[in-house]
Amino acid sequence: MNNSLTALHRTTLVQPRAVKDAANTSASHRLPSHFALKQQLPVPDHLAAQVHSHRQAIRAILEGRDPRLLVVVGPCSLHDPKSALEYARNLSQLAQELEGEMLLVMRAYVEKPRTTVGWKGLAYDPYLDGTDDMAGGLTLCRDLMREMLSLGLPLASEVLQPMASGYFDDLLSWVAIGARTTESQIHRELASGLGIPVGFKNGTDGGVGVACDAMRSAAHAHRHFGVDPQGHPAMIDTTGNPDTHLVLRGGHRGPNYDRQSVAQVHHDLAKAGVKARIMVDCSHANSGKDPLRQPAVFDDVLQQRLDGDRSLVAVMLESHLQEGSQPISGHMRYGVSVTDGCLGWAATEQLLRQGAGRLRGAAEV
Template sequence: MNATVCALPTATPESKNVLTQRLPSAAQLKQQLPLSALLCNQVSEQRQAIRAILNGEDARLLIVVGPCSIHDPQSALEYASHLAALARDISEDVLLVMRAYIEKPRTTVGWKGLAYDPHLDGSDDMAHGLTLSRELMIEMLRMGLPVATEVLQPIAAGYFDDLLGWVAIGARTTESQIHREMASGLDLPVGFKNGTDGGVSIACDAMRSAAHSHRHFGVDDRGHPAIVLTPGNPDTHLVLRGGHSGPNYDCAHVAKARAGLEKNGIPVRLMVDCSHANSGKDPLRQPDVFNNVLAQRLAGDDSVIGMMLESHLFEGCQPLSDDMRYGVSVTDGCLGWEATEHLLRNAATQLRQQRINTNVIG
């Protein structure tokens, strides 16, 4: 039997049409936009304040609030200035953290966030996106605000990890071993969201994994491939955000989540995301969710350490276009600033009154 042998082409980057473009390393960007000693100390104190809330040493409510995603530096900083002023007014009862999300998960395709496409035109100028994102976060720190973000791309985390007071791991990445390993090496509190099915078992596994030391593949500050040894992160907690089956913020679901944490030997501390499935993706329903969870807290459930809100200068959302409204989200719909301020001031008033009553009785 005669056989004809065909030579297969050798696969090369060129034949696969894969193009690469070098970015500055995390160390280079941090050197270009350094964190002053004063702000470095501030970040350390902010992280410790959040840890104190997680550990029950601080009775304040932790609120992570801000735009679903940042797309316009001017409106983001205007929002931050409002939030900073409010944070000072209600600081005795509420710790406000600025939501500065510069990466966005996409189910299929779409705008991936400021770090990816800062010009909003598909040019994907990531070098400028990283620089602009770091500049904005530093400016928010100068206003006195703790800064929070969701980490999607572990490589990108190295460009901002020195600025952050709190980090979220999203519902779609909580199951990811890579993100669990990354969280194990972060020296700051991390909130793991429940899975998209609404259950908490995946998040419990994630928190148990993140608490342990890991040796894993990664990159160093200079962008070189490296073996990374992480110490483990004890400062993690659960974030309830609802799921395919509906909301999970009411008393029954919170009790079920609390039982799940206890069963796994995980510290019982949880936050409720008032958006996403908990609000049915209707931003105007966030206050109802918020007030329900606040009532649970006021009724004595100290396992609820805080809430998340998606909020911008003006309510709603809009598609990317050449004629966009100022201060309106381009991803998920947000609550407007006036409604947000009213909601947070009212919460602070109720918490303050309870604190006064408790002190009087005591």
């Protein structure tokens, strides 16, 4: 692992200054602005050009101009820079091997949604010990993503906290809006101003109505409250994002990737006037939260695509070096997720190679 990245795991850009409010109910700790962190950890011109090229490639897949399958794959969340970089190196090699059939994009998720409480991700608590050094977390995450970019990989992440997005938006080629935030006006406004393809997940009930509304909203221009790169409150003026699409992740009623469910989704999208370009999340409710069932979901979706459903343009897999998950503790296993359970690397590599072979064979017929 890069020595500078190791050092960053215990340093911060600025010393946070705590200020309590008049009622003593909370305290604020000043963080670096987006501009300041980007100045400290800039993106070299050749990597900026790489990010632009990857965004264009994803747009081409979404629009049907590129016949490859988009595959967003990687750890449920990044928690250990060493294992994350090892995974990225593995994926980079596989991406080159399969580039004729698939565009592999690495999950670089540094924020995690929580229904109640729990570890919120590497950007929030980089040492996994409850100290919540967010300044250090932002610095670590940005440098880690730069290291991944240097391997030639496109990166994907979920935008959870809108104020955090500006720290990483120049590094990402694809962004997700989660099931619990797809309905949020704030996230729709944010997506409308991102120059990045955005996938909106269906609601937790499994229906796609909320996601349809989100895509239509994000496609329009907005003026909304926000923060400028220097950290000042600002009115943000967006132009609208034409590069949004639906992510099917199942819901409380079960999976929604099967042929019957996808046919209903086509009907719902057409009724809403939204173009059918669909990613299937092979995890979450679609796999019954069993990571080892992801290959079955992947194979089913791939077969639907091979049978002629070209709206199925992408899939997502949660995968790490080792399968399963583990709680955060003082004795954690290397390369095992600390959030959702993941497919192991060996099984992931086999699945993607086999999938690419099926796509290649169909193209040759």
